[in-house]
Amino acid sequence: TQLLEQSPQFLSIQEGENLTVYCNSSSVFSSLQWYRQEPGEGPVLLVTVVTGGEVKKLKRLTFQFGDARKDSSLHITAAQPGDTGLYLCAGVEAAGNKLTFGGGTRVLVKP
Amino acid sequence: DAGITQSPRHKVTETGTPVTLRCHQTENHRYMYWYRQDPGHGLRLIHYSYGVKDTDKGEVSDGYSVSRSKTEDFLLTLESATSSQTSVYFCAISESRTGAIDGYTFGSGTRLTVV
Numbered sequence: 001t002q003l004l005e006q007s008p009q010f011l012s013i014q015e016g017e018n019l020t021v022y023c024n025s026s027s028v029f030s031s032l033q034w035y036r037q038e039p040g041e042g043p044v045l046l047v048t049v050v051t052g053g054e055v056k057k058l059k060r061l062t063f064q065f066g067d068a069r070k071d072s073s074l075h076i077t078a079a080q081p082g083d084t085g086l087y088l089c090a091g092v093e094a095a096g097n098k099l100t101f102g103g104g105t106r107v108l109v110k111p
Numbered sequence: 112d113a114g115i116t117q118s119p120r121h122k123v124t125e126t127g128t129p130v131t132l133r134c135h136q137t138e139n140h141r142y143m144y145w146y147r148q149d150p151g152h153g154l155r156l157i158h159y160s161y162g163v164k165d166t167d168k169g170e171v172s173d174g175y176s177v178s179r180s181k182t183e184d185f186l187l188t189l190e191s192a193t194s195s196q197t198s199v200y201f202c203a204i205s206e207s208r209t210g211a212i213d214g215y216t217f218g219s220g221t222r223l224t225v226v
Contacts, residue, residue: 002153031211042201042217043154050211088154092209099210103153 003027004089004102012108013079015067021074021105023089032065032072037086037104069094079109114138117202117218124181124225125202130189132221136182143185144215145169145177147198152222154201160185194226199223 007022031050035043047056049065056063062075076083089102115136124130134143144159156169157175166177174196176188189196199222203215
């Protein structure tokens with residue numbers, strides 16, 4: 001069992017649809033990050049959230065950190081084929097000093 | 112200009128041979144990391160460095176060693192490659208230990224196949 005559980009593991013949608021990816025844990029995190037990874041490349045940081053209840057927007061992407069700082073979600077509005085990739089959440093436990101990654105959600109947006 | 116580069120990008124090697132992967136950064140970041148990425152396991156930390164000649168083990172360090180003789184270079188060595196070490200290896204850098212604010216910057220990866 002991973003410290004950070006992502007769901008779903010795989011998501012296939014049509015262009016223009018909305019999607020939500022979840023990142024859950026039983027631990028409290030001092031901060032949480034979301035990365036996107038494209039085939040043949042390394043993950044690229046999208047956002048960092050540090051305050052419980054925080055919401056950040058990056059164009060059509062909306063990131064939310066749970067009030068209790070145990071979970072996070074990523075919502076994409078009107079998905080485009082360019083949103084296709086592996087989405088990874090990563091967090092630092094409140095009492096820890098390392099970054100732990102979730103298993104990832106693979107998103108496929110069909111034209 | 113990429114602030115972090117990995118070499119080689121692809122390598123095929125035989126079981127039992129030593130293999131060294133190189134990570135080079137131009138950002139002067141203190142922290143450097145080696146991860147492996149496998150289906151079903153996500154990214155797992157092998158070793159990390161918090162300064163020149165300062166390194167520590169991650170969660171999957173068995174069979175691997177690292178060295179950092181200069182700020183900009185972090186080497187990962189598979190002492191005697193096994194088929195279970197077939198994977199994609201990523202190097203990452205950060206200014207802080209946890210990357211809590213600035214995040215990690217990853218290289219493009221090295222795909223290693225052990226036959």
